[in-house]
Amino acid sequence: MQIIQPHYHAIARTAQDYERxxxxxxxxxxxxxxWAGFDRAYPETFIDYFRQISEFEPTRAAExxxxxxxxxxxxxxxxxxxxxSEAVIARMPEFFAKxxxxxxxxxxxxxxxxxxxAIFRRQVAVAMEHDQLILIHTPHxxxxxxxxxxxxxxxxxxxxxxxxxxxxxVEEHTIRPCLDAGYWVGMTLYPITKCTPKxxxxxxxxxxxxxxxxxxxxDWGPSDPFTLQACIMECRRRGWSTQRCVELFHNxxxxxxxxSGKFDxxxxxxxxxGVGASRG
Amino acid sequence: xxxxxxxxxxxxxFLDVRCMLIETAATLDRLDLAIAEHGADGxxxxxxxxxxxxxxxxxLLAAPEPPAAADPRCGPxxxxxxxxxLFSDD
Numbered sequence: 001m002q003i004i005q006p007h008y009h010a011i012a013r014t015a016q017d018y019e020r021x022x023x024x025x026x027x028x029x030x031x032x033x034x035w036a037g038f039d040r041a042y043p044e045t046f047i048d049y050f051r052q053i054s055e056f057e058p059t060r061a062a063e064x065x066x067x068x069x070x071x072x073x074x075x076x077x078x079x080x081x082x083x084x085s086e087a088v089i090a091r092m093p094e095f096f097a098k099x100x101x102x103x104x105x106x107x108x109x110x111x112x113x114x115x116x117x118a119i120f121r122r123q124v125a126v127a128m129e130h131d132q133l134i135l136i137h138t139p140h141x142x143x144x145x146x147x148x149x150x151x152x153x154x155x156x157x158x159x160x161x162x163x164x165x166x167x168x169x170v171e172e173h174t175i176r177p178c179l180d181a182g183y184w185v186g187m188t189l190y191p192i193t194k195c196t197p198k199x200x201x202x203x204x205x206x207x208x209x210x211x212x213x214x215x216x217x218x219d220w221g222p223s224d225p226f227t228l229q230a231c232i233m234e235c236r237r238r239g240w241s242t243q244r245c246v247e248l249f250h251n252x253x254x255x256x257x258x259x260s261g262k263f264d265x266x267x268x269x270x271x272x273x274g275v276g277a278s279r280g
Numbered sequence: 281x282x283x284x285x286x287x288x289x290x291x292x293x294f295l296d297v298r299c300m301l302i303e304t305a306a307t308l309d310r311l312d313l314a315i316a317e318h319g320a321d322g323x324x325x326x327x328x329x330x331x332x333x334x335x336x337x338x339x340l341l342a343a344p345e346p347p348a349a350a351d352p353r354c355g356p357x358x359x360x361x362x363x364x365x366l367f368s369d370d
Contacts, residue, residue: 142369172361173368176351199360206354237292239283 001245002268005029005228006253007106007135007168007186007215010057010068011049017218017225018064024229027250028067028265030257031057032106032135035075037220043087046074050091054098069100069263071135076110079119089122096130102260103127105135106168109147112139117154124158133260134160136167138174140193148174152181164259166213171195175203179211184256188217189227197231201238209248213256243270304338337363 005021008029021029031053033046040046053070061068072095074085095101104127109116127134136155139147148167155165162182170178170185171194178185187203188194195203200214218225228249235245246268257263281288311331315323323331340347346357354361 142367145365145368171364172358173364202360206351237283 001025001232001242001249002027003228003232003249004253004257004265005215005225006213006257007032007188007217008225009034009217009219010061011052012220013218013225015060015063018061018066021225022064022066024226026066026225026228028069028263029061030102030253030263031068031070032137033071033073033075034106034137034219035077039078039081040084043084043091046088047091050095054095054101058100067265069102069257071102071105071133072096073104073107073123073135074119075106076108076116076120076137079110079116080113082115082119085119086122089119089126092123092126093130096132099262102257102262103133103135105133105166106137107134108137108151109139109143110137111143112147112150117150120151121154121158124155124160128158128160133257134165136165138167138169140169144169144171144174148178152177155183156181166256168215168217169194172199172203175207179207182211184211184213186213186215188215189231190217191222191224191227197227197234200231201234204248205238209244209252211252211256212248213253214248246270333366337366340366 003025005026005028008031010017010029010031033050033053036049050070050072054072057070058068072092074088079085092104096103104123107120107123109120124134126132136151138144138151148170151167155162163184166184166186167178168186169188171187175185175187187200189197189200194217204212204214214228214231216225216227217223232245232249235248251267254263254265254267258265283292340362341359346359347362349355349358349361
């Protein structure tokens, strides 16, 4: 089955990931800009990071037949350094012209602080000004409800088009207001925090799969890109058809990411042929 | 058997849930042993709050009536959402 991994931090992973993902059906990954595990001191470090994910990483993925796309942004943690953030944001538009840059992300809240909100608003404004897609990070643990609500408030106040915004890391207690407001949402599968494969399938069976994407967000912490395949296996164990799985794990990300005007992997419709036809 | 039938779900999930419950039990045993050996002085207000939330979560799961779902799309019960809210700060 062909799979799109819509949130994957390739620079934190080895080539073995690419090899095994390719062997298990992954045809494309999208890499948001994120926190490096430490707070960077210089805007230039971000610029080289953006060059890495928009120029070099596609070549590494291509060795395994995987398409690589990316997003650029200042993440919420480093928004606590407004001077650095502003300097980086000023350079972001030059990356919007690159063929694999899909938009601005991941941006949003970590602890829902005033600095985070100011930099979040700045980046939403830049994205809207340059007609870019927006990818939102929502807080991981006890701050998730508050951060998600504030995210929705800010996006509404700024007049962002919900159909061009993906709010990621939703769980049972945050998915409803995001979907009801018309946004695309993502569920991130992590071994301990965020969602698990079985819970993600539960949620999709409750709400339907429209405007929902599933990702592994594999990074430098405890994470595993193959939680995506585990989730597909859970769907199949519950009797999902191949087409229903394709809709969730390939076609939904293809439809949303295509709104960038750059992601060109089309949705798939499976045509089942009879035994006689297959022998043809 | 329909893979979404109650019997199929029980058959498929029994060992996983059994494992998770035993892990929880063993963790609490480990905690009690540590308190017996070292005392509870290191358990400050933040940690006491975390422990209290864990105990509330277990009570919630053991309650005869599950928390009702706020949305009809979610079915009759919403234990996972209730636990996530229990572990939220707001």
